[in-house]
Amino acid sequence: MKPRKRFAVLAVCLVLLLGLLAGCSGKSGGNTDSNAGGTSGGGTGTPTSTPSASGKQIKITFFNTSAEVNEVFEKLFAKYHEVNPNVTVELIPTPIGGAQIEIFQSRLASGNPPTISNLDPSHIYVYRDKFLDLEPVKAKYEELTLPGAVEGGILDGKFLGIPWTAQGYGLLYNKRALEEALGGPFDPSTIRTRDALKELLDKVQAAMGVPPVMIHGADWSLGAHYLGALGFSLQSRDMNENLKYWEDVKAGRAKLADNPVFNGLLDTFDILKEYNYRKNDPLVANYELDGQDFAKGNAAFYFMGDWLWAVIGSMEGRDSEFGVLPVPISNNPDDYGNGQVAFSHPKLFAVDNSAATPEEQQAALEFLEWMLTSEEGQKAITEEMGLTMPYKNVKATSSNAIAKAIGEYVEKGETINIGVINYFPTDYWAKTGASMQKYLAGAINRDQLFQEVQAYWESVE
Amino acid sequence: MKGKIIWKNTGLFLLFAGPSLFAFTVVFLIPFLVGFYLTFTKWDVIRNDGSFVGFVNYVAVMRDKAFWTQLWFTIRYVFFTVIISNVLAIAIALALTSGIKGERWLRAGYFTPNLIGGIVLGYLWQSLFSRVLPYLGQKYGWALFQTSWLTNTDKAFWALVIATSWQLAGYLMIIYIAGFTGVPKDIVEAAKIDGAGNFAILRKIVLRLAVPAIVVCVFLSLSRSFLTYDLNLSLTKGGPFNSTELATFYIVQMAFQSNQYGVGQAEAIVLFVVVAVIALTQSYLLKKLEVES
Structure with a gap:
């Protein structure tokens, strides 16, 4: 008798609790629905969410995937609030190299997306239906930016992200290390073929006594950039x-293994591998340490980009002059790529169109314009963040x-x-990067590498 | 009269168990059920289209070879972690209940790793494995440490096991200490008088009477190491070439990097079943060894 009674009590409690919870979840479910309705309603920005505070106070959120400069952004937000007391910009920070896009997804899924998002173009492309079409301000930004920058923000035919x-x-x-090894001045325009590069590396290795090329063994560097x-x-x-x-590769109509560019690229990679400073343990991929060894001239070359400045810019005892060479993929100096370096607009500012009110969107656009055109904003981006702005008449020098x-x-x-790459799926660098890491470590040969990478692309929808 | 008692009991029950029952329901039960439901739909953040697709996701899981490889990797990892952390914890607990000097300080010391978050701990061990040990290895010519452990699949596996065991051991130690001090002194004394050696006492009396503690500890270490994520993220990031992705890490990548929520969630359910079956079987089997003093 007694146990049964206790059981009844328990059951009653459970029912009560579940009822309470059902109430809660029912409510939030309704919210999500109304948001979803707004999204499918199209890009006209119909005010579906509740009218925000009756006063003029507007709060907008800023989702940042350039995590290494979180603090610079926060300072800018505070400054903007001083100039415009009505608008508060709140930072949604993400960890460096950590779960960034997961935070964005959970925000989106819970119907609480950030007003402004600083994202990679490929992510904006994936969530393109959620963002505001910036057509109305496109002409203005074409005026403000350098040629080609606005095109970098056009995805699927729409101007979705403002390049910054x-x-x-x-x-x-490293100019000093290289010229010391060569015993004279170095002219980068002499390196336009693979053989010329090999000869140069050979000379430098003989002079320095160590393999002179730093290859950062991380999947993003190998899989995405290279x-x-x-x-x-x-x-x-x-x-x-x-x-x-x-598209042809994805459909299996074109095979990477038969492609001269991919083969040429890997022929060059084999040379870089041979002269790899981290030959003994190529996958350590310690970003700080690799940057340091390059900046101090222990390794004369580094396959990397100008974002490295965030790490080496403030380093003690580093060299001061650096240059860049194209990665030659053949022995014909006129081939595309042998005289060019890769250049892109890696982050864009996009404005939400799934839950933000027209007022919030307006405030967001005004804030972005202030940040990108005012002296404070440009100074913060070029001097403090150490980035290059693709804008005309930038009032600060990097x-x-x-x-x-x-x-x-x-x-x-x-x-x-x-x-x-803006159209690539978001996991391509991790998947193909893993295959490149195997190749770098000598765990697979080139046939196997092509097989794995081709198989990955063919598995993509 | 009876009704009054029932209400009183209910109130008391809600007072004490209500908060945790509420939390359990909100953060565990409901997400679990919703997640289970999601495995039968093709929902994702981008399309927000929750139409029903039946067992398509589970078929995809069956076909996902990488998942089964990493699940097997996880099971091996759990096997070694559970054994090493428990043996270590028992050894420390025995040493620290034998009445040596500074017992309290040592207990606190061994427990500390537990107070460090998994992420921080992972970075700590990462710099140890990829910087300090290779440095020493190259300086003194120790072949084992000349390259980073984290760039070789087998060594990275042991790095994960060592780091997890180190963290878990302190926690388990506390439970074992409680278990060992609960062993009645008179029995041990009686055994001594009967001429039992230290090892015989340990094996036949102390450990037998501490079986409840062992059951708890094995269960805890099992479930905790099966669900390791943060340490995996910060120590190896799944590398080299995704070979050290533990099941949870793999699932997160599947859902959030590859945008395959349905498949990822279905894999999480498979993992849940595996963990539940293994954990319940072992505690059922070990419980049979329990004796009364």
Whole structure:
């Protein structure tokens, strides 16, 4: 008798609790629905959410995947609040190299997306239905930015993200270390073929006594920057041709193993591998340490980009002059890629269109314009973050020596448009990067590498 | 009269168990049920389309070879972690109940790793394995440590096992200490008078009477190491070339990096079943060894 009674009590409690919870979940479910309705309602920005505070106070949120500069952004937000007391910008920080996009997804799934998101173009492309079409401000930004920058923010035919930073990468070199090894001045324009590169590396290795090339053994560097971006972007100078080739690879109509660009790229990779400073343990991939060894001249070359400045810019005892070489993929100096360095707009500001009210969107656009055109904003981005702004008449100069070297290629128009990667699925660098790591460590040969990478692309929808 | 008692009991029950029951329901039961439901739909964040697709996701799990490889990797990892952490914990607990000097301080010391979060702990061991040990290895010519342990699949496996065991041992130690001090002194004394050696006392009396503690500890270490995520993330990040992704890590990658929520969630359910079956079987089997003093 007694146990049964206790059981009844328990059951009653459970029912009560579940009822309570059902009430809660029912309510939140309703909210989500109304948001979803707004989304499918199209890009007109119908005010579906509750009218925000009756006063003029507007709070907008800023989701940041450039985690290393969280604090600079926060300072800018505070400054903007001083100028515009009605608008409060709140940072949604993400950890460096950690779960960034997961935070964005959970925000989106819970119907509470950030007003402004600083994201990779490929992520904006994936969530393109959730963002505001920035057509109304496109002409303004075409005026403000350098040629090509606005195109970097056009995804699927729509201007979805405002470009604010430009990055380039290639085979960086430490000028002092290199010239000491060569015993004289170095002219980067002499390296336009694979053989010339090999000869140079050979000479430098003989002089320095160690393999002179730093290869950062991380999946993003190997899978995204080296194999994926260069391989698909060097197919043609026309990005649409590159996209078409990529479609062919996915459909299995084109085989990477038969492609001269991919083979040429890996022939060069074999040479870099041979002269790898971290030959003994190629996959350690310690970003700080690799940067340090390059900045101090222990390794004369580094396959990396100008974002490295965030790590080496403030380093004690580093060298001051750096240059960049293209990664030659053949022995014909005129081939596309042998004289160019990769250049892209890696992060874009996108404005939410799934839950934000028109007022919030307006406030967000005004804030972005202030940040990108005011002296405070430009100073913070170029000087404090050490980034290159693809804008005309920037009122501050960057201290980034690598960006300067890349800027010389940009001025001459000698850049590789790697826009094709914006359409790649978000896990491609991790998957193909793992195969490249195996190849770098010598765990698989080139046939197996092509097999794995081809299999991955064919598995993509 | 009877009704009054029932209400009083209910109130008391709610007072004490209500908060935790509420938390359990909100953060565990409901997400679990919703998650289970999601495995039968093709829902994801992008499309927000929750239409029913039946067992498609489970078929995809069956076909996902990488998942089964990493699940087997996880089971091996759990096997060694449970054994090493428990043996270590028993050894420490025995040493620290034998009445040596500074017992309290040592107990606190061994427990400390538990107070460090998994992420921090992972970075700590990461710099140890990839910087300190290779440095020493190269300096003194120890072949074992000349390259980083984290760049070789087999060594990275042991790095994970060692780091987890180190963290878990302190926690388990506390439970074992409680278990060992609960062993009645008179029995031990009687055994001594009968001429039993230290090892015989340990094996036949102390450990037998501490079986409840062992059951708890094995269960805890089993479930905790099966669900390791943060340490995996910060220590090896699944590398080299994704070979050290533990099941939870793999599932998170599947859901959030590859945007395959349905498949990822279905894999999480498979993992849940595996953990539940193993954990319940072992505690059922070990419980049979329990004796009364």
